Amino acid sequence: MASSSEVSNPSARSKLVLASASPRRLALLQQAGIEPDALLPADVDETPLKNESAKELAKRLARSKAEVARRVARTREDLANSYILSADTVVVVGKRVLPKAEVADEAAGCLRLLSGRQHRVYTSVCLITPKDTIRERFVETRVRFKRLSRDEFERYIASGEWRGKAGGYAIQGLAGTFVVKLVGSYTNVVGLPLYESVALLDGEGYPVRSSWLDAA
Ligand SMILES: Cc1cn([C@H]2C[C@H](O)[C@@H](COP(=O)(O)OP(=O)(O)OP(=O)(O)O)O2)c(=O)[nH]c1=O
Numbered sequence: 001m002a003s004s005s006e007v008s009n010p011s012a013r014s015k016l017v018l019a020s021a022s023p024r025r026l027a028l029l030q031q032a033g034i035e036p037d038a039l040l041p042a043d044v045d046e047t048p049l050k051n052e053s054a055k056e057l058a059k060r061l062a063r064s065k066a067e068v069a070r071r072v073a074r075t076r077e078d079l080a081n082s083y084i085l086s087a088d089t090v091v092v093v094g095k096r097v098l099p100k101a102e103v104a105d106e107a108a109g110c111l112r113l114l115s116g117r118q119h120r121v122y123t124s125v126c127l128i129t130p131k132d133t134i135r136e137r138f139v140e141t142r143v144r145f146k147r148l149s150r151d152e153f154e155r156y157i158a159s160g161e162w163r164g165k166a167g168g169y170a171i172q173g174l175a176g177t178f179v180v181k182l183v184g185s186y187t188n189v190v191g192l193p194l195y196e197s198v199a200l201l202d203g204e205g206y207p208v209r210s211s212w213l214d215a216a
Pocket residue numbers: 019020021022024025041042046065087088089090091100121164165166167169170171172189190191
């Protein structure tokens with residue numbers, strides 16, 4: 001067990017890079033008491049490859065994001081020995097991968113497919129350690145939406161909350177009222193499954209609970 005001086009000495013703390021531009025992923029990490037030392041978003045092409053399954057897509061993209069961020073981090077003296085964490089979230093109806101909605105038409109198309117049905121949300125999390133070991137976790141959550149009325153549909157589109165969200169909705173916002181049933185991890189749907197992400201970091205020696213003393 002670490003001594004209290006080790007626990008409270010910030011200079012001894014390992015560095016963590018979150019390879020993400022998603023405010024949700026940052027907020028989820030912070031909810032777990034983990035404050036990344038740097039944000040290095042990776043702009044990767046998210047187009048699925050021919051015959052690529054949704055699971056393969058999420059895994060490939062999470063890994064690419066981490067690898068792009070690693071290249072940047074390893075050139076920076078302050079981040080040279082850091083852990084790199086990334087994730088990718090994909091929403092699937094049947095075998096169909098829904099887009100990350102950027103315009104209202106895309107969001108409307110997603111909502112039509114999601115209304116009154118069950119869908120799956122996949123998030124793949126990738127961790128690269130200071131020793132360059134790559135670890136991954138893949139998490140699936142099943143979500144069932146109520147059948148949306150025309151009014152709900154139109155008002156949700158008008159809200160704009162779908163913008164930049166996989167599957168054209170955000171469960172942490174108004175769309176939370178559409179959820180009849182959820183099986184699995186809620187934080188997985190928001191974009192970073194906390195149990196699995198913390199387990200990954202913990203398993204590779206990152207001090208996940210070092211700031212918990214200050215949390216109250
Ligand atoms: C389904 C769902 C997705 N989302 C968000 C999480 C992700 O930000 C986004 C999925 O797109 P991603 O491509 O996984 O992530 P991103 O481009 O937003 O961020 P980055 O690659 O820089 O990490 O959708 C929600 O916020 N709530 C939800 O309910």
